[in-house]
Amino acid sequence: MDGKRILYVTTEMIPYFPETPMSLQALRIPKAMSDKGADVRIFMPRFGVINERRHQLHEVIRLSGMNLIINDMDQPLIIKVASVPSERLQVYFIDNEEYFKRKHVYADKDGSLYEDNDERAIFFAKGVLETVKKLNWKPDVVHVMGWMSSMVPAYLKEYYADDSFFNEAKVVVSLFDDAFEGELNSGIASKLAFDGINGEIATYLEKPNCEAMTKAALVYADAAVKGEEIIPESINQYLQTKNIPVMDYCPIEGVSEAYKIFYAEELMNQN
Template sequence: MDGKRILYVTTEMIPYFSENPMSIQSLKIPKAMSDRGADVRIFMPRFGIINERRHQLHEVIRLSGMNLIINDMDQPLIIKVASVPGEKLQVYFIDNEEYFKSKNVYFDKEGALLEDNDERAIFFAKGVLETVKKLNWKPDVVHVMGWMTSMVPAYIKEYYADDSFFNEAKVVVSLFDNSFEGELNSKIAEKLAFDGINGEVSELLSKPDFEAVTKSALKYADAAVKGEEIIPEAITSYIQTENIPLMEYCPAEGMSEAYELFYAEELMNQN
């Protein structure tokens, strides 16, 4: 992977989250690829539960200060960064007082989905991609993990379709059994349409439940990965129907070799 630029976009990662399949892989996979010569960047939201002092986050002034338009409203983008303890990796955090100040990650105290999860996902996607552009760091691969990253592929392939910065990037979607009950805000398709993202995605998100949100990411994927051995059957069927190259679940001991081969053979050789 010498010299290849891989952008990892996740919503959970150790040590900023407790251990689960996504948070573990969000660290292990970038580390493995970095160790094998790839140039790696990692992005995640700066949720309110992340202790900035303990994890030594600090604002990157030269990257902050942009405003993103979400549903016709200006929202300030704040970028923070931290070094992963004991690793040669940095994590960029997308922050905004409106969307990420709360200590509730996805759900409120009653267990219901947060009403603004749709706008948080859109803001996160646009924030990541605008920051990468500002860094002038053009990725070869964009690998997303977690349903709140599901808008990233659509923005790469639709919103930035005429932007040469992302036109050669290959999109990988990692799949986890982290479904949610209920639906995102029913107006998510309208908010995406404001940015020129419509068509089949609008149809998929007419009922924006976990299955629809996941499919909206897979629609733009060049490849997918099973982050766990078992994922929802409806998602597996969609992958087969759409002929999306799929990497089966890989245990930790063979991860480095498996991902390097997968990126090289399934992605870099695609036309």
């Protein structure tokens, strides 16, 4: 993987989140690929539960300051960065007071999903890709983890379809058994359409539950990874309709060689 640029987009990551299959892999896989010679960048939302002082987050002024249009509204983008202690990895945080400065992550204290989770996912996707462009860092692979990252493939493959900056990037989607209860705002498809994103994805998002968000990411995937031994059967069945490489679950201790082979042989050799 020498010299290959891999962009990891995750919604959970150790040490900023408790240990889950996703948060653990979001740390271990980039670390393993960096050790194998890849040039790695990691992005995640700056949720309000992340303690900025403890984790030493600081704003990157040269990357902050642009506005993103979400559903015809300007929203300011703030970029923060932190280093993972002893791991030689930097993490970029997508921040916005309207969307992320809250005491809870996906739902309020009563367990009800935030009404604007759809806009948070769209803002996150656009924020990641705009920041990568501003860094002038052209990724070979974009690997997404978590349902709030699921709009990244759509924006990369449709919104930026005519932008040569992303036209060679391969999309990998990690799959987890992390479903949320309920549905997102029913207006998500129209908000994507505002940005010119239509087609097959809109069909899935007529009922925007977690399964739909996962399928919406897989629509644009060049490959998929099973992040847990057991993932929802509906997603397994959907994968069988997709003509893409699928990597079975790999225990953490084996990720280094397994992902190196998967990226190099299954993904990068695609026509």
